[in-house]
Amino acid sequence: MFDRRKFLKLAAALAAAFGTKGLSQPARAALNDIDPRTVPKLLYLQGLSCTGCSISLLQADSPSPLSMITDYSQLVFHTDLSATSGAQAMELINSFIDGQAGDYVLAIEGAIPAGMPEACIIDHKPFADYLERAARTMSGAVAIGSCACDGGIPAAEGNPTGAVGLAEFYRNRNINQPVINIRGCPVHPDWVWHTITHLVLVGNPNLVNGSPRVFFERRLHELCPRYYDFQEEIFAEKLGDRGCLFRLGCLGPITFADCPTRWWNGGRTWCVDTNAPCIGCASPKFARQKDLPFYRLSEGKGRNS
Template sequence: MTLGRRSFLKATLAAATVSLLAGKLSLVREAFAEVKRGNLHLVWLQGAGCSGCTVSLLNTTYPDVVDVVLGILPGAGAVSIDFHPTIMAEWGEEALKALERAERGLLNPYILVVEGSIQGEPPEGKGFWCLLGSETFEERFRRLASKAVAVVAVGSCASYGGIPAAKGSVTGARGCLEVLGREWASTAGLPVVNVPGCPPSGDWFVETLAHLILAYKGVLPPPELDEVNRPAFLYRFLAHEHCPRATFFAESVFSERFGEPYCMFKLGCKGPLARCDVPERGWINGVGGCPNSGGPCIGCTEPGFPDLFEPFTEAKLPQPLLPPRLEAAIPAARRLERPLETPPSGFPYFSGAAFAAAALAAAMAGLYLRKRRREG
């Protein structure tokens, strides 16, 4: 059997990250086992957005969202998603009965998940932008939030307003935190929890949900939140801090065009401004993500996105200055490592070789340690 380059990289990188993620997987399994014992429900609303966060949820890896929903993970129960517009579109009025049960307290306890921003009234004060049943989205949202044990804003639209709130919009789009206020608290005493990104990684949502479930059950304390109500365990570090191209930034070696393997600062990368763990974690199954795949960070996890970070392909910070001792080395480095053309796969050759070398080194180290244990 032959193993292609892409399959080899995916397999070895997944193996290298399994120890890092094993603890989080255990946490998620324990949380959904608590769901089974405690019968916690999910109500998912969709406001002004593109449904990209729902698509991202389908790509969860640790664990797979299908395993969670069907309850086939060892020790985990099936998760009851009582309302989700995307998967209930053909239900019509029947779908709204789930919301009515939640409003009457018949689904308690439940977590309210919001995807997409919440639009205000038209400028003239008449009409509406978004309805949920026969009521405005905001009216339904406020009523459901008042009975929820937690409100989770998934994606930058639900967190800050996002693209629907960008310059030129007349819809008055806002995020959940702005609508409810910083002093608002759920029935369990929790503030609005933001999981921003455009879209966020599906794993971010599942891990945040797991932490909230265990906090509600008293197994864990509530998650530590940063100044904009993001879980600190997910958004503690800047994308730049764990970027695989960060060493080129430190040496002021920048890509001049897409497809080159150097730092993408000059191509508009906002990694020094945005908090995101995708460069370290990868996007799906430990693979991919903006800088890992040759694209600049666009700052989508931060308040003010997209307006504060546009144009996406222009630098927003002053170029770093090199210590004098390194300045002479840069032209030589640029001559020795000529810009590489992007292959048909879309991945720079340099980046692939670096990943392959790292994976091979990790595999050899694993074999060496196994041999030592057998000899010991």
């Protein structure tokens, strides 16, 4: 149960996050309880994205999405969640991007169409323009999901937009801006919220290949409960069979993520547990090459061309 004080604090924080107006005076006062020195502002923008990562983030258990935007961060703007829109939204975004250096963390979902800037426009300007300006003022950058990290599905072979991830975008422009990569399609809510919590309470997390080591250090295959089947060569021949899914295209052997120990959907299930091969959604190469099993029509029927 919420007491009055908690309710007001929550209402104030949600109003701050969603950009609603008309707060009561007590609610405004409660907003002051959020210590701006310890709780960073989070500016969340989207490029070439399906919004799947945002949907996934809202399924978080611990901390809850509510707690993340009240106790652990101030979500100042989110493309989908904020009620603020139009000129008011642009004023808010530009006030951070062109504002005081070190005032906010930039979270990006979706790829950047580096070869076709007009494929992603915000207020008549290319998305890329905002990213270049933000590099001068943000205190840190977090790429959320495989598209923001490496281009993902928008960077699939044949796509004319020249989609890239945030780190490559900055590298190609000789902008020295470190990026924390949190891969996945969609991303696991724990991977994102726990990373942001770590950023707030401790500082930069320990990284491996640009990603938080605690989630992405181990090869998925070695953590998989069917690893014994793999070693004993007990292979599933069709979807639904028990046994290792390697012959059905499982990419666990080349994917680094802790899905087999973390599980998904509040710990209820994960891909292999539902007899679905891992499609390597947390791999930097995810969806980018035609010869990966993701593109296979079915075993024995050839591949997409």
